[in-house]
Amino acid sequence: MTGVERAAGQGAGAGPVLLGVRHHGPGSARAVRAALEQIRPRIVLIEGPPEADALIPLAADEEMRPPVALLAHAVDEPGRSAFWPLAGFSPEWVAIRWALEHDVPARFIDLPATHTLAWGRQEDEAGPERSPDAETAADGDTGPGPADPRIDPIGVLAETAGYDDPERWWEDVVEHRGAGEGDALAPFTALEEAMSALRETYGSGGHDRDPVREAYMRLQVRAAQREFEGGVAVVCGAWHVPALRRKTTVAADRSLLKGLPKVKADMTWVPWTHRRLSRASGYGAGIDSPGWYGHLFSAPDRPVERWLTKVAGLLRAEDRIVSSAHVIEAVRLAETLAAMRGRPLPGLSETTDAVRAVMCEGSDVPLELVRDRLVVGDVLGEVPSSAPAVPLQRDLTRLQRRLRLKPEALEREVELDLRKENDAARSRLLHRLRLLGIAWGEPAASRGSTGTFRETWRLRWEPELSVRIAEAGVWGTTVLSAATARTEADAVTAQGLADVTALAEHCLLAELPDALPTVMRVLADRAALDTDVGHLAQALPALVRSLRYGDVRGTDTAALAEVAAGLAERVFVGLPPACAALDGDAAEEMRRHVDAVHGAVGLLGDAPAAGHGSLRNRWQSVLRVLSGRDTVPGVIRGRAVRLLLDDGELAQDEAALLMGLALSPGTPPQDAAAWIEGFVGGGSGGGMLLVHDERLLGLVDEWLTGVPASAFTDVLPLLRRTFSAYEPGVRRTLGELVRRGPGAGGGVTAVGSGTPGFAADLDTARADAVLPVVRLLLGLDDVDENTDNHLAGVTG
Incomplete structure (x- = not known):
């Protein structure tokens, strides 16, 4: 029977009109709309999970904006989920909208999500996992993955027609066919014939679940025909049409459905994006160019x-x-x-x-x-507030509206000033979401300021975050309560000390006062039992950052300061013995720990140490021990000397003496090269130090020229790593100074005349000329003579 005959025969006992489509195809969507206008069915059946029938009326809500997706998740395991995405140009969405506009019932007839999600759980337990959402969204009519044996019906038809690109073939035969050209059912008849030939050749085509799904759909179609006495239109993937047309018994179909696994499932609408409709997204929705298809449809x-x-x-x-x-x-x-x-x-x-x-x-x-x-494209759909949602989702939506943080598919940067209440609240929300595993925002480096009162976030809303919200709903009904409960649980189950300190930092950033006592108790217990200096050194910087941010946010960090001071003292005691007898890799890792501890002590300032003195003084004593102990690897000794020199605790004459000893002929070349790496390498700005202190540069040059040829190839990789990290201009300047030879370059220490191109004495005339500009830049309207003299010294 042709499509025209079937349309004319709508009535009691007439067979259903099967509209086989390509999911997310604008040509199919236009054809479905034209066909429904022509046949005027009494009910529209759509491929999709029947649990979503109650959600269909929401598609007519003014706040609903596709692309959207039906999200199903297991009640007892929210992370197990499946998506059925729909764009404005999806045939299923067009069918839903047509039914609502014409007051015609619409129902979903695919296998219930309760079975689909349970199938995914069985696969995870039995062998290589296949994402249940990918299985659901692909739906049998999209391209298979690299290792997927399933056939691509569109690809086979395109190849048969002599096309090497399935997308181009589909555009030519479907998308470029204008609406209203001839009988509206003609394209569906032709596509059904083609799919029938494919099913005869390939059977299920490797889609093992299709026979079960199609059996369920046949049962639903029969039930609709009995209820509405014909007048049934079915919108489904073209691949399924031959199976739905096939004559089978009710008993045979029901036998295929016996014993299917089940889980309790919830379902709702969630926003979707065009980017997630593309194959590159991992959901296999079947189109490479959703933005282009959306344009063709609109x-x-x-x-x-x-x-x-x-x-x-x-x-x-x-x-x-x-x-x-x-x-x-x-x-x-x-x-x-x-x-x-x-x-x-x-x-x-x-x-x-x-x-x-x-x-x-x-x-x-x-x-x-x-x-x-x-x-x-980055189009992000919208879902009405009346759509079902877990309590955590509703609380998050309320906070997003109050703080004016609208979810967007396009990545954007947000600068937050923590001195402003609204920005501080935004920061707390984003940090709490990160603790819950909802990565809506990622911290980024601030370009405009390095102060602790400023934060930069990169925000991008992804559809998967709806699943993460459902998962996090087990911890609480609000973002605050859920983040608190999750943080306490993570603190108790944390594997290492560094994990707990990082959690303490995040706890302060997220402002979770109820969780902080638990985190601090676990932190104190772990710190007391951990004897690994490396672990302690890793933990200290996070604690100090927490203290620093706590000051900005007005958080009481007295307990944290006490733990940090105790941790620092244990590092000071254990570091010198831990630095003995290390191999190259272990020495480099310990050098990074030394840098981290030095930065942490700098942030702690002059906090009192156990016994007497300050933490800063205690740390400087440790660095002196490290700098002069022969059993300590050269990279650590060199870095200790450099840190003391930068802090003004070591005179340049002393630094030059220590360098001379480290580079003496009795020192093995590899040890000397490691000392140089520690002193002027590792991003420490050592290149500029050598540029401005020709005495140190001369020591390095003299040692390097005296390295025996047999040892030179061994130290070259380390030296190359050290000097290749310098800026190109610094390397050029160092090369020029070495080429000129000792004393010829005008080094600061050698001749006292400054760097090449600058005079030995202050040029007051040139300094006076720029003073007005400097005052303008600094915002100084009235300055005294002493200030002018100071500015002249700086500019001169």
Whole structure:
């Protein structure tokens, strides 16, 4: 029976009208709308989980904006979830909207999510896992993965038609077919015939679950026909149409459904993104270019011209010179390419080639921007507040609205000033979400300020975060209570001391006062039992950062300061013995610990140490011990000397003496090279030190020229690593100083005349000339003579 005959025969006893579609295909969506207008069914059945039937009316809500997805998750295991994404150009979404607009019942008829999620659990327990959401979203009519034996029906049909690209074939035969061309059911009839031939050849095509799913769908179609006496339209993947048309007994279908595993499942609508509709997202939704497909579906006419105008607008916004003439020429080129390639209309490949040649001057760099922003896109859907949600989701939505932090698919940076109450509240929310494993925001380095009152976050909302929220709902009904409970549990189960200290830092940043006592108790217990100096050294910086941020946020950190001071004292006592007899890798790791502890002590300031004195004085005594102990590896001794020199605790004459001893002929070349690495390497700014202290540079140069040829190849890699980290300008200056020889370069220590190009004495005339500009920059309106003299000394 043809599609026309079936449409005309709607009535008692008539078979269902099966509208086989490609999920997320705008051509299929237009065809479904035209077919439904023609046949006017009494009920619309749609491939999808029947638990979502109660959610269908929400699709008519004014706040609902596709792309959205049905999210199902196991009640007792929220992390086990499945998605059914729908875009504005998805045939299923068009069918739902048509049914709601015409007051026609709509139902989902696919296998219930309760079985789908249980299947995923069995696979995880039995062998290699396959994401249940990927299984659900792929739905049998998309391309298989690299190791997936399942066939791609669209790919097979395209290859049969002589196409090497399934997307191009689909565009030519479906997307470029205008709405209203002939009988609305004709394309579905043709596609059904093609799929029937494929099913006869390939059977289930490697889709092992399809026979069970199709049996359930047949039962639902039969039930709808009995209830509505015909007048049934079914919108499903074209791959399933031959199976739904096949005559089987009710008993045979029910036998396939016996013994299916089950879990209790909840379902709701969640926002989705165009980026997650692309195959690259990992969900296998079946389209490479959701932004392009969305444009094809929404453009009322002249889609190529409108698309290229969008591209021109994007490139102009990125400061590229693109005029109306470029758009006109690009349209002409796209149409010419389509004619040369035998295509009915320009497709994405033709428009892309035209954009590359005309608007991007042959470059793929701006073309990649077009692909990212337009071809794929960052459209984020919206779900009405009346949609079902776990209590934690509702609390998060309330906080997002109150703090004016709208979820967006496009990544953006947010600068927070913690001195402002709203920004401080935003920071607390983002830190609490991170503790819950909801990575909406990631901390980034602040460009404008290094002060502790400022934070920078990169925000990007991903659909998976809805699953993470459902998972985190087991910890509490609000973000605060859930973060508190999760932090306490993580502190008790933490594996190492550094994990607990990091948790303490996050606890203060998130401002969780109820969780802090538990974290501090666990921290004190772990610190008392851990004797590994490396672990203690790793833990100290996080504690000190916590103290620093606590001051900014007004948090009581007295207990934390006491633990930090005790931890620092234990590091001071244990570090010298721990630095003895280390191999190269262990010495380098310990050198990093020394740097971290030095930075932490600097932040602690002059806090009192156990017994007498301050932590800073105690640490400087430890560095002196490390700098002069022969059993300590050279990289650590060199770094200890450098840190003392930078703090002003070691005169340049003393530093030069220690360097001379370390580089003496009796020292093995590899040990001497390691000392140099510790003294001027590792990102310590040692290059500038050598530039401005020619005596130290001369010692290094003299030692290097005296290294025996047999040992030179052994020390070269270490020296190369040390000096290659310097800025190019520093390396050039050092090379020039070495080329000139000792005393010829005008080093500060050697001749007292400053660096090359500068006079030995202050040029007061030149200094006076820039004083007005310096005063303006510093905001100094009235300055006295002493201030002027100071500025002159600086500028001179």
